[in-house]
Amino acid sequence: MSKGLTSRSEDYSQWYNELVAKADLAEHSAVRGCMVIKPYGYSIWEKMQSVLDQKFKDTGHSNAYFPLFIPKSFFSKEASHVDGFATECAVVTHYRLKNDGSGNIIVDEEAKLEEELIVRPTSETIIWNTYKGWIQSYRDLPILVNQWANVVRWEMRTRLFLRTAEFLWQEGHTAHATREEAIEETERMLEVYADFAENWLALPVLRGKKTENERFAGALDTYCIEALMQDGKALQAGTSHFLGQNFAKAFDVKFTSKEGKQEFVWATSWGVSTRLMGALIMAHSDDAGLVLPPKLAPIQVVIVPIHKGDEELAKISEVADDIISKLKAKGISVKYDDRDTQRPGFKFAEYEMKGVPVRLALGGRDLDNNTIEVARRDTRTKETLSRDNIADVVEQLLEEIQSNIYQKALDFRTENTVKADTYEDFKRILDEKPGFVMAHWDGTSETEQRIKEETKATIRCIPLNNEQEEGICIVTGKPSKQRVAFARAY
């Protein structure tokens, strides 16, 4: 906690890197592209996992576990899938090391695999190969399974949480008897993600569909939620794919319908990853450190005693104990920091850096006056309040902080969502006031690609229930029926 952070305005990217380090969230490991998620960072991820896991179970899903490795031949079975992932695969070729006789450990060439194994970048292929054995009749459907796992996509340029070679995620893989049911599932899970983003991460998101260019490799339709970061760049926070019958056909998975016909099974897959940690960090935090929505904060309240001598500390601790038990009774997580090795000012800065939503400070004068100092992290304001009903006050304050953080992010997005009607305007906005730029587009991949090359902006999504409006493409002037959301993105 020795030094502050580079400010966001000075260098946003540097600010992010320093924040991840100083808030003890994660660090680079000795393995290129692989991160270490530190205990404090991991405790936030655990909270996310537990909320999402419950949402998956509430929507009828069960967890299961599939192999880390995928035979190379499986990959090739779905053509667009292998195209999408082949260039970023970690490949296992041997299964033994040996001593070379002079003390060096080397790969044992006699232990070469007949068929190479790919460390899963995603599990559609191994899972659909498994589902083949699980599905005979319509009675075996739907299959609603989720997996929490690590995956590897080799990346040359990595950033902690946002883009790493190995990351943690969940991947849902469902199998259905009909097209309609699979699309319903795809949309249901998108809404689960959107609800999680908005009501837990306090992050407003655009719900939409990807263009063909940006679809998941092997999907007929990719739905996504897109969030806006404080630097005006978009971040894809979750995706839900309607896979049609592509994987069923690749792995020959058929079922006997009620009418006795043999039909291919319909599929979806959907996932969110530790990338959400990056979104959470970047969306709300400020130049003093992390700002966490109370619903995902591992420590919601910290109490710091400000005392002269151990006798006064004992008295303060007694009062603190009482407050702690009242807060805990309300299900609020609270930490009492009576370390003698650090001064209060140091502790204040540390909990600000770590984004603890509410800080309570208790001093000698508070003992006499029945008061307590209440500081909130989001606004960095503090006031001295009576200790009567302090647990109720804190409970309400946590709710207020949760909705304030959301509102702030929503206001920011509203301010930074702008319509552009000419390509000139479009480029100017991207440079001067980056955010979502809503513009007409002629619907072709060529135009999309040209815009990307010329401006680095991509179509983040075609919003669901998009307003229909006659217009002309900002680049080609061809007719368009709706605006789509462009942005530069993580």
Next chain:
Amino acid sequence: MSKGLTSRSEDYSQWYNELVAKADLAEHSAVRGCMVIKPYGYSIWEKMQSVLDQKFKDTGHSNAYFPLFIPKSFFSKEASHVDGFATECAVVTHYRLKNDGSGNIIVDEEAKLEEELIVRPTSETIIWNTYKGWIQSYRDLPILVNQWANVVRWEMRTRLFLRTAEFLWQEGHTAHATREEAIEETERMLEVYADFAENWLALPVLRGKKTENERFAGALDTYCIEALMQDGKALQAGTSHFLGQNFAKAFDVKFTSKEGKQEFVWATSWGVSTRLMGALIMAHSDDAGLVLPPKLAPIQVVIVPIHKGDEELAKISEVADDIISKLKAKGISVKYDDRDTQRPGFKFAEYEMKGVPVRLALGGRDLDNNTIEVARRDTRTKETLSRDNIADVVEQLLEEIQSNIYQKALDFRTENTVKADTYEDFKRILDEKPGFVMAHWDGTSETEQRIKEETKATIRCIPLNNEQEEGICIVTGKPSKQRVAFARAY
């Protein structure tokens, strides 16, 4: 559910394989040695995880996440460690596939790693390389971290849950300022495991230390819990290692003590894996299927309606609803199976196979008589009871089943723990009445090795607080001060 199981007496190993398949717990995947953990099997593992995770947190540990891959050079840094794992490592050598031009996907030889990466078989090396950056002073100690992860140890002969190339586990890795504190931690975590085994898995365990031969590669002392399966073979259910300063020395991890001296850090590691699933299955189950201790059963109670026509079903469902809400209010998990696609007899067999501890059946006559049929899985007995206070009755019954299963396993172990005073006796017991054989041993690796070669029995452990008794080694006749526990083992 079409056919029953091979009986245990006929072929124990075949019984196990069939049970794992028919109870829907796991299956082999297309990848040699890697398993698919099916939703029902995984839901049991999730219960284990949640109990253990809470116990780890209650003893002061936090979770974190470290990379899947370990640079080959890290492995070589602790000599006995690399000896222990080198021959069973999955090695990543390339990071890209490519199309060979004629439509085949092949490894891209231009994407060869400079240094090969090992898929972690355990994480001491990568973690201690990380801890080096976390530890400067005694104030940074202890570090009490756990990781839930997948690991890979290449195995030629695999069995679902018991020995698989990839498995799921947790691995605790702690760092301490003193030898004493590290030993205390090692023993504390052994006791956490023993408590979990006995009070949750309902599995009595021997607590002990491994001999030098059987120690973890890199440990000064390996503590273990050993359980006895129904075929008289032992199964190591958890280990806790005192690593001394071996890894601190290998990775140069020193701290400044309170006295201002530079000292090497002391380490422990401890783990349990999906192997516990194998132990759970084999310890209690019978020829009708799985027997689960209620505390780990995903479904504790199933209610099956036995009805003629939909009108009667409606009346039964009303009564069932009332019972369900009363059971749920007590925190008991309950499933109501009113599927019309299967007969009651089929359902009964299915829930027996899956080890649901209590089955309630409600028929038309029960409606009039205010009764219900209560069947318990462990004893396979049933009786018709009044529905008054049925929730209390079931709650008590679940506790009774939990302790009955434990007692049964304990009685079995007592009967099958036998003293042998001659090598003749020792061998006869192993063949005729396998179990733990308590015998005097001269303390040498040579004798231990000879016994293993001649009888396939190994020293499972030297029990903690072992009774001291003068005797002579059954093989060499040399003096011995205590008996140790031998067994054939999984």
